Every structure is written in C-alpha cells, then in structure tokens.
Amino acid sequence: MDPQVFFPAVKTEVVEIAQRNKALGYRFAQMHCVKTPSEMFIIYTFEKQDLSIEQYRIPAETDGAVPSVSGVFLAAVLYENEISELYGVEFTGMAIDFGGTLYETAKPRAFAEVAAPVKKTPVKQAAVAE
Amino acid sequence: MGERTIIPFGPQHPVLPEPLHLDLILEDEKVVGAVPSIGFIHRGLEKLVEKRDFQEMAFVIERICGICSFIHGQGYVQTIEAVMGVEIPERAKYLRSFWGELSRVHSHLLWLGLMADAFGFESLFMHCWRVREKVLDIFEETTGGRVIFSVCKVGGLWKNVDDDTLRRIGGVLKDVEKDIRPLTDVFMRDYTVQKRCVGLGVLTKDEAFQLGAVGPMLRASGVAMDARKLGYAAYGDMEFEPVTENAGDCQARIAVRAREIYQSLDIIRQCIEKMPGGEVAVPVKGSPQGEYLSRLEQPRGEAVYYGKGNGTKYLDRFRVRTPTFANLIPLLHIIPGCDLADVPLLALTIDPCISCTER
Numbered sequence: 001m002d003p004q005v006f007f008p009a010v011k012t013e014v015v016e017i018a019q020r021n022k023a024l025g026y027r028f029a030q031m032h033c034v035k036t037p038s039e040m041f042i043i044y045t046f047e048k049q050d051l052s053i054e055q056y057r058i059p060a061e062t063d064g065a066v067p068s069v070s071g072v073f074l075a076a077v078l079y080e081n082e083i084s085e086l087y088g089v090e091f092t093g094m095a096i097d098f099g100g101t102l103y104e105t106a107k108p109r110a111f112a113e114v115a116a117p118v119k120k121t122p123v124k125q126a127a128v129a130e
Numbered sequence: 131m132g133e134r135t136i137i138p139f140g141p142q143h144p145v146l147p148e149p150l151h152l153d154l155i156l157e158d159e160k161v162v163g164a165v166p167s168i169g170f171i172h173r174g175l176e177k178l179v180e181k182r183d184f185q186e187m188a189f190v191i192e193r194i195c196g197i198c199s200f201i202h203g204q205g206y207v208q209t210i211e212a213v214m215g216v217e218i219p220e221r222a223k224y225l226r227s228f229w230g231e232l233s234r235v236h237s238h239l240l241w242l243g244l245m246a247d248a249f250g251f252e253s254l255f256m257h258c259w260r261v262r263e264k265v266l267d268i269f270e271e272t273t274g275g276r277v278i279f280s281v282c283k284v285g286g287l288w289k290n291v292d293d294d295t296l297r298r299i300g301g302v303l304k305d306v307e308k309d310i311r312p313l314t315d316v317f318m319r320d321y322t323v324q325k326r327c328v329g330l331g332v333l334t335k336d337e338a339f340q341l342g343a344v345g346p347m348l349r350a351s352g353v354a355m356d357a358r359k360l361g362y363a364a365y366g367d368m369e370f371e372p373v374t375e376n377a378g379d380c381q382a383r384i385a386v387r388a389r390e391i392y393q394s395l396d397i398i399r400q401c402i403e404k405m406p407g408g409e410v411a412v413p414v415k416g417s418p419q420g421e422y423l424s425r426l427e428q429p430r431g432e433a434v435y436y437g438k439g440n441g442t443k444y445l446d447r448f449r450v451r452t453p454t455f456a457n458l459i460p461l462l463h464i465i466p467g468c469d470l471a472d473v474p475l476l477a478l479t480i481d482p483c484i485s486c487t488e489r
Contacts, residue, residue, distance in 0.1 A: 004422060027339055030434050030451040043436065045423065049339065049355055055423065075342030075459050103169035103488065115180040 006043060006057040011066045014044065017056055018069040018076075021046040026054060028073035033060060033083045037114050042066065042083065062088040062112055070095035078102070086111040133157070137470065141170050145248045145474040148484035152477070156470060164465040164473075166458060172488040179445040184210055184418055187448065189280055194450060195486040196277045197240060198428045200233045202486075203282040205426045206448065208362060209437040210284045212422040216414055220364075220406040222286035227364040228296075228401040229272070229279065230426075231394040236265040237429035238387045238394075239310070241481045242317060245384060248478050249326045254316055261309045268299055286411030293405065300402045307395050314388040327380035331464040331476045334378055343460040344453045345431020346386040347480050351378035357427035367404060368397050380479050387481075417443045428453050430481045452486035 009017060018028070026046035033042050044056045060066060068091040070077040080091045081098045088109040100108070135156045141149030149170035155163035175194055179187055192203040204226050211218060243258030266276045272291045273279040281289045317323055333343065338351035348355055349372055356372035358365040373389045375382035418439025426433050431453030438446040457480040465476055 028342055032436060032449040034438055034447045036446045049353060051357065051360055078455060078458060103172040105172065110174060111177055115177060
C-alpha cells in the first residue's frame with residue numbers, strides 16, 4: 001500500500017479547501033471525527049473520478065464551531081450532523097441541521113469520551129465469582 | 131399551488147427491509163420534498179474498537195450488515211494490514227476477490243428480487259431468490275456460513291479452498307448464469323418493467339458525481355467509477371471495466387446491477403483460472419500503529435474504511451462510510467417531482483442498507 005498524506009489545516013480554511021478542490025474536479029467523499037485521549041481532529045476526504053484522493057486533517061474540539069462545507073458540497077450534510085451529534089462538534093451554516101435527532105443516541109455525545117478497554121476475566125475466576 | 135400534505139413513509143414499509151423514515155411533502159399526488167430520519171438501528175459498532183482486541187474486531191465488523199458482511203470484514207482487515215505493513219499471500223488475495231464477487235452476485239440477486247416485488251412481479255421475485263440460494267450454498271460449502279463468514283483475518287484468511295472444489299464451483303456458476311439469463315431478460319425487456327421504471331428518478335451525470343452517489347447509482351448515470359479499479363486484493367490482475375448506463379433512471383440502475391452479475395461471474399472465473407498456490411495467511415506480530423484510509427467496492431458502491439492504531443491491541447478509531455450513507459442525499463434529490471406511488475421504487479432504487487448506514 002502506498003503511504004497516505006493527510007494535509008494539516010485549520011478550521012477557518014475548510015470552506016476554501018472545499019471550494020478549491022471542487023474547482024479542481026474533486027467531489028466530497030467523506031469526513032469523520034477521531035477522538036483519542038490526547039487529541040481530537042476531523043478528516044476530510046475528496047476524490048476525483050480517477051479515484052485519486054486528497055485528505056485534510058483539522059483539529060477540532062467539543063463545543064468549538066467549525067464552518068460547514070455543505071454549502072459547497074451538499075453531500076457533507078449528513079456527515080456534519082453525525083459528527084455534531086456523536087462528538088459534540090458544532091458546525092455553523094449547515095444546509096440541513098437535524099438538531100441532534102439524526103441518531104438520537106441514549107447518551108448525548110456518545111463518542112466524545114474514550115472508552116476503557118474491556119478487562120477479560122479468565123473463565124475459572126468468573127465462575128468462582130458467580 | 132395545491133394544499134400541502136405531509137405523509138410519513140416508513141420506517142416500517144413493505145418495500146423496506148430495514149427502517150428508514152421519510153416525511154414526504156405532497157401537493158396533491160406530487161411529492162415536492164422529503165425529509166429523512168434515520169437512527170432506528172444505530173448500534174455504535176465503531177466505538178467498540180476502543181474496547182476490543184483488533185483481531186477480534188474483524189468478527190464484529192462483519193456483523194455491520196448481513197448482505198455485505200464479507201466485504202466489511204475484508205475492508206477492516208485490509209485497512210489494518212495497510213497500517214501494519216502486512217503483505218498477505220497471493221492466494222489469499224484471490225480468494226478475497228472470489229468471495230467478494232460472490233457477495234456481489236447474491237446481493238444484486240437479492241435486490242433484483244426486492245425490486246420485482248416492489249413493482250408487483252411476485253414470480254420474478256421468487257425466481258431471483260431461488261437462484262440466489264445456489265450462491266449461498268457455495269458460501270456455505272467454502273466458508274461454513276451463509277450470512278456471516280468469518281474467514282478474513284489480519285494477515286490473510288482463516289480458511290483455504292482446495293483447487294478441486296474451486297473448479298467444481300466454476301461448473302455450478304455456469305448453471306447459475308444459465309438460470310439468471312432469462313430473469314435479467316425480463317428486467318431489461320419486459321414491457322411492464324419498462325413502463326414502471328423508464329424515466330423515473332433521473333439523476334444526471336453531474337448531479338450523481340457532485341451529490342456523492344456511489345456504486346450502481348453513480349454508474350447508471352454514466353460515471354465510470356469503480357473502487358475495484360484501485361487494484362486491491364486480486365483486482366489488479368483481473369480484466370474488467372466498470373459497467374455504466376447513461377439514462378440515470380430506475381431502469382438504468384436495474385440494468386447496471388443486472389449486467390454487473392455477469393461481470394462478477396466473469397471475475398470469479400478469472401480468479402479460479404489464475405488462482406495461485408500456496409498459503410493463505412502470514413503470521414502477524416505486534417499491534418497497529420499509524421493510520422490508513424482504504425476504499426473497497428461493495429455491491430452497493432464504494433465503502434470507505436479508516437483505521438488508526440496507537441501501538442496497543444486496541445485501536446483509537448475505526449470508521450466505516452457505507453455506500454447507502456453516501457446515496458441518501460442523491461435519493462432526496464430524485465424524490466421531488468415524482469408521484470407518491472413512485473416513492474417506494476425510488477427508495478429501493480438506491481438499494482438501501484440501513485444496518486450498514488447506521489452501524
């Protein structure tokens with residue numbers, strides 16, 4: 001597999017990046033949020049008809065507003081609503097704002113906290129505990 | 131302008147195998163807008179990577195969907211292999227393509243059956259699903275499962291298929307092709323099908339590309355994009371070109387899927403003929419560190435998988451962008467202007483898989 005490049009960017013640049021890529025013949029492929037114990041960021045992926053891609057990484061924060069790219073690519077609207085609902089990242093200027101009703105998870109911002117790994121109990125110990 | 135009425139469509143509806151809700155805004159019989167609601171089966175499966183060993187997650191990711199299960203498993207292990215720099219044996223690559231194309235055949239037969247059922251052609255629906263059973267029998271024989279296969283692992287495959295079995299399956303697939311031919315002829319030429327589907331839900335080439343449509347939905351509008359051309363698994367060694375149609379309507383989407391069945395059968399034949407010998411797995415040491423985004427062509431279209439490892443056996447993130455998620459916005463674009471009675475066909479025309487979409 002070829003190494004992949006995720007170009008660093010900041011949130012104030014995303015609309016301009018989307019417009020520039022659109023002018024170059026790219027379309028919006030996807031975006032997603034990544035939350036680790038030390039950082040949180042959003043990855044934007046644009047692809048061309050020849051399947052080549054451009055990827056950008058922007059730092060994000062819960063409650064920090066990111067400009068929506070749905071005005072450039074309407075396709076982004078579901079992704080932005082998903083990130084907003086699961087991670088609590090706010091997007092300004094979304095073409096359609098579901099207002100937190102896309103998934104309606106039992107717990108708000110369910111993906112914003114990093115979960116602890118499951119500690120496996122050996123079968124014998126589990127049986128004794130019961 | 132007539133009086134506007136809002137009619138709820140779904141989440142439970144005879145044409146929808148899974149729950150999707152649309153609020154349809156009508157002026158008399160014409161639909162002028164649609165507002166979607168999803169979230170009825172959101173399971174948060176992606177979040178489990180933080181709690182489960184990366185090898186165990188291959189089994190979980192397959193369970194995102196019962197139709198695309200194999201390719202979800204393949205997408206996951208392929209992403210982790212890219213992060214870890216693992217090169218799998220050639221035979222494993224060929225077998226992954228073999229099972230991937232079988233998945234496409236059974237998925238398209240399932241969809242053609244559902245489409246026939248949606249426009250009231252019950253016997254056609256039954257014949258499509260009858261033939262599909264033969265494909266599921268091949269899965270059962272080679273993997274042990276008919277829905278969940280659990281054959282992919284990071285480093286290759288859990289199971290091998292011997293050459294004699296593969297050759298015999300090649301013979302079975304010739305019979306399957308003979309069975310399919312009269313069915314696809316009905317879909318392509320029958321007056322009642324044409325009457326119902328030609329000119330319905332037109333998506334132009336530019337709209338399909340800009341709105342992010344993928345798979346048959348995109349190719350039916352004349353855009354020759356197919357992630358298999360990236361050459362993952364054994365596709366780099368296969369001879370094929372993306373199947374396209376130009377009309378961009380329901381009939382074109384039927385035609386693309388029908389023609390793709392023959393293309394998949396041809397790719398399976400190529401896999402069997404060119405199948406290299408040797409092992410199907412290599413040992414994998416260590417834990418994934420780094421990130422990678424890979425793309426695979428599911429039966430419903432391009433799926434995107436992103437994995438990020440931190441050097442432990444638990445991943446930081448695994449993301450799946452499924453084809454139906456990408457095709458929802460194009461669906462909302464083709465609904466306005468149609469009659470209320472056409473909405474079920476249009477909703478079905480994207481081959482919606484809501485389990486995949488919501489994960």
